Amino acid sequence: MSIEEIQEQIIDEMDLFEDWTDKYEYIIELGKSLKTIAEDKKIDSNKIKGCQSNVWLDANFTDGKVAFTADSDALIVKGLVSLVLKVFSNQTPQDIINANLDFIEKTGLSQHLAQTRSNGLLSMVKQIKFYAMAYSVQGTKS
Amino acid sequence: MPFTEIEIQKIREDFPVLLEKVNGKPLVYFDNAATTQKPKQVVAAIESYYYSSNANIHRGIHHLAEKATASFEATRKALKEFINAAHEEEIIFTRGVTEGINLVANSFGKAFIHKGDEIIISTMEHHSNIVPWQMLCEEKGAILKVIPITDAGEIIFEEYLKLLSPNTKLVAVVHASNALGTINPVAEIIQHAHAVGAKVLIDGAQSASHLEIDVQAMDCDFFAISAHKLYGPTGVGILYGKKALLEAMPPYQGGGEMIKEVTFEKTTYNELPYKFEAGTPNIADVIAFKAAIDYINKLGKKAIAAYEHELLTYATAQLLTIEGLKIIGTAQHKVSVASFVIEGIHHQDLAIILDQQGIAIRTGHHCTQPLMHRLGILGTSRASFSFYNTKAEIDALMVALNKAVKMLR
Ligand SMILES: Cc1ncc(COP(=O)(O)O)c(C=O)c1O
Numbered sequence: 001m002s003i004e005e006i007q008e009q010i011i012d013e014m015d016l017f018e019d020w021t022d023k024y025e026y027i028i029e030l031g032k033s034l035k036t037i038a039e040d041k042k043i044d045s046n047k048i049k050g051c052q053s054n055v056w057l058d059a060n061f062t063d064g065k066v067a068f069t070a071d072s073d074a075l076i077v078k079g080l081v082s083l084v085l086k087v088f089s090n091q092t093p094q095d096i097i098n099a100n101l102d103f104i105e106k107t108g109l110s111q112h113l114a115q116t117r118s119n120g121l122l123s124m125v126k127q128i129k130f131y132a133m134a135y136s137v138q139g140t141k142s
Numbered sequence: 143m144p145f146t147e148i149e150i151q152k153i154r155e156d157f158p159v160l161l162e163k164v165n166g167k168p169l170v171y172f173d174n175a176a177t178t179q180k181p182k183q184v185v186a187a188i189e190s191y192y193y194s195s196n197a198n199i200h201r202g203i204h205h206l207a208e209k210a211t212a213s214f215e216a217t218r219k220a221l222k223e224f225i226n227a228a229h230e231e232e233i234i235f236t237r238g239v240t241e242g243i244n245l246v247a248n249s250f251g252k253a254f255i256h257k258g259d260e261i262i263i264s265t266m267e268h269h270s271n272i273v274p275w276q277m278l279c280e281e282k283g284a285i286l287k288v289i290p291i292t293d294a295g296e297i298i299f300e301e302y303l304k305l306l307s308p309n310t311k312l313v314a315v316v317h318a319s320n321a322l323g324t325i326n327p328v329a330e331i332i333q334h335a336h337a338v339g340a341k342v343l344i345d346g347a348q349s350a351s352h353l354e355i356d357v358q359a360m361d362c363d364f365f366a367i368s369a370h371k372l373y374g375p376t377g378v379g380i381l382y383g384k385k386a387l388l389e390a391m392p393p394y395q396g397g398g399e400m401i402k403e404v405t406f407e408k409t410t411y412n413e414l415p416y417k418f419e420a421g422t423p424n425i426a427d428v429i430a431f432k433a434a435i436d437y438i439n440k441l442g443k444k445a446i447a448a449y450e451h452e453l454l455t456y457a458t459a460q461l462l463t464i465e466g467l468k469i470i471g472t473a474q475h476k477v478s479v480a481s482f483v484i485e486g487i488h489h490q491d492l493a494i495i496l497d498q499q500g501i502a503i504r505t506g507h508h509c510t511q512p513l514m515h516r517l518g519i520l521g522t523s524r525a526s527f528s529f530y531n532t533k534a535e536i537d538a539l540m541v542a543l544n545k546a547v548k549m550l551r
Contacts, residue, residue: 028549028550052493076495
């Protein structure tokens with residue numbers, strides 16, 4: 001599926017929830033079931049420091065696609081991280097670079113999360129794009 | 143002695159923000175240690191100043207200038223009485239505790255701290271009472287020493303005594319900890335510091351709203367307060383300093399107001415307190431600060447402390463019913479701060495789920511990272527109570543907290 005289609009799917013899913021409890025329970029479930037980053041990748045150079053919680057992000061470039069793994073020490077952030085990975089993982093560097101990430105806003109999640117916390121996610125998205133850019137340069141060279 | 147339910151309801155009417163709805167639920171505001179809400183009287187004082195007496199102070203001869211100056215100086219007098227200072231000119235207006243501490247670090251530090259001198263702070267200090275001293279020590283080649291604490295969050299007094307020496311020039315400690323609630327034995331701390339000839343600064347950010355403050359009985363050399371934690375406006379505070387000491391200190395900032403005479407060759411400085419108040423101050427908020435002090439005085443510190451203690455005791459007992467919850471800060475004497483961690487649950491998740499239910503608490507390191515490090519935790523969740531809070535609100539917190547725990551486990 002394309003990045004666009006995955007985002008559409010997430011937005012549709014989120015629309016099904018009538019109240020915040022269900023929505024957050026869903027995100028918490030996603031957080032709990034996120035296949036986390038390998039312990040040896042949970043290092044400072046992979047860490048995105050937030051004000052209250054941290055995110056670790058690692059990337060792998062194989063067969064022209066970037067696979068991301070990630071983790072967070074807080075559960076709700078981890079759930080959101082899981083959604084971000086769903087959108088970006090196993091896409092080509094070019095698609096990642098060109099993607100317009102709008103599902104966070106369209107699902108009303110940014111509204112539910114105060115500025116600083118959303119910003120933590122935004123720095124993760126920025127980091128994802130950096131990886132994609134690095135790999136796209138690598139891709140053209142080889 | 144504490145307030146009746148009817149009295150609390152009347153008090154709450156003075157704080158319109160308490161009627162706000164958050165995510166469709168009534169706001170429960172338990173972040174009072176970060177900043178308190180403002181009563182109508184304080185907002186009215188700001189409005190009244192701008193509408194009927196706005197003028198620059200101390201310099202004008204006209205009616206408005208005199209009116210504004212009188213109101214401004216009335217706040218100084220009210221604060222002198224509030225902390226029982228000996229003289230009005232011992233009250234210096236600042237932007238808040240942080241600026242007060244920086245003033246002392248820069249002015250007192252410049253004149254009286256030298257290479258090899260020692261400054262003592264405690265493990266539970268707010269970053270505002272750590273960083274200015276680190277900067278000063280770095281500049282002067284002085285040494286920063288830290289009083290250790292127990293697991294309960296109390297200063298280990300024998301260890302403090304061991305740190306004191308003729309090299310100690312300053313002791314800077316918090317009166318009441320914002321992260322733990324601990325009330326420190328400041329009078330004893332001061333007495334022993336004075337015995338070795340050191341001066342003492344007390345960070346009164348958290349104590350001024352809860353405890354009766356008597357700087358003469360305490361015998362501190364400096365005491366810093368922020369108005370915004372005292373039901374007053376943001377951007378205003380005071381630094382109290384003993385007169386003789388303030389007189390011996392060089393000015394902090396240069397500019398208008400703090401001078402007596404300026405020539406290009408030499409400037410002579412104004413007398414206290416103006417020597418330390420360069421530039422046009424935050425006149426409106428200083429004036430409104432008095433309305434906050436009047437409000438507190440009307441309720442009475444004794445009644446406030448007794449009621450808040452009741453809330454703290456109730457909240458602590460309720461919180462402990464949650465499985466895996468641990469209170470962080472179990473000192474014998476505490477202000478109304480309940481800090482806690484819950485096993486297996488990240489404080490950020492807790493804050494998000496509570497916020498969905500209209501409940502405002504604070505989570506994280508509370509600007510006390512070295513303290514969190516000492517306690518071996520990344521942060522806590524903190525509910526801090528004011529006289530306008532109620533047991534019913536604590537019950538609402540418990541419902542919300544139980545729901546959050548259920549969702550997050
Ligand atoms: C114990 C303590 N000290 C200092 C400060 C700093 O106060 P302000 O930010 O008002 O200068 C605070 C405020 O959080 C505090 O709680």
